[in-house]
Amino acid sequence: MKGLLLLALVLMLSACTADYAVQPEPAKLDGKQLAFSRNKGNCLACHVIADGESPGNIGPPLQSLASRFDNKQQLRQQIWDARQFNPETSMPPFGTNHILSPTEIDAVVDYLWGL
Numbered sequence: 001m002k003g004l005l006l007l008a009l010v011l012m013l014s015a016c017t018a019d020y021a022v023q024p025e026p027a028k029l030d031g032k033q034l035a036f037s038r039n040k041g042n043c044l045a046c047h048v049i050a051d052g053e054s055p056g057n058i059g060p061p062l063q064s065l066a067s068r069f070d071n072k073q074q075l076r077q078q079i080w081d082a083r084q085f086n087p088e089t090s091m092p093p094f095g096t097n098h099i100l101s102p103t104e105i106d107a108v109v110d111y112l113w114g115l
């Protein structure tokens with residue numbers, strides 16, 4: 001009987017530690033939200049994007065980018081630092097200037113690539 005109790009206790013304890021070992025899933029970044037957010041990407045200030053309200057038109061509409069760029073990496077470079085393609089660009093260097101983090105830029109690239 002004592003043995004059973006002990007076993008139950010051990011099982012309960014290991015269940016508790018197992019709970020602690022489970023890391024919460026990191027929340028998946030929402031590329032669309034990052035692109036639209038006025039205090040993150042704020043891409044709508046200059047670009048028309050599907051579903052976006054009150055866009056500006058300083059830059060070209062962001063659509064069919066998979067046909068405009070050779071690959072995702074090139075699109076990422078455009079967002080990381082548009083000066084690589086146009087030294088006179090008015091587009092902020094989101095990566096170089098730490099406006100968006102590398103993982104935030106990845107999320108924006110994934111979102112735009114699918115448009």
Ligand code: HEC
Pocket residue numbers: 035041042043044045046047058059060061062065068075078079082085086088089090091092094108112
């Ligand atoms: C201040 C204005 C401005 C903001 C803000 C801006 N861009 Fe741009 N973007 C431009 C301009 C202007 C161009 C045209 C090319 C150039 O001049 O470099 C451009 C070009 C682009 C292109 C290339 C489009 C093509 O078809 O060649 C992509 C992709 C792009 N921007 C993505 C973004 C994303 C994503 C954001 C937000 C994270 C953003 N831009 C924010 C001004 C801006």
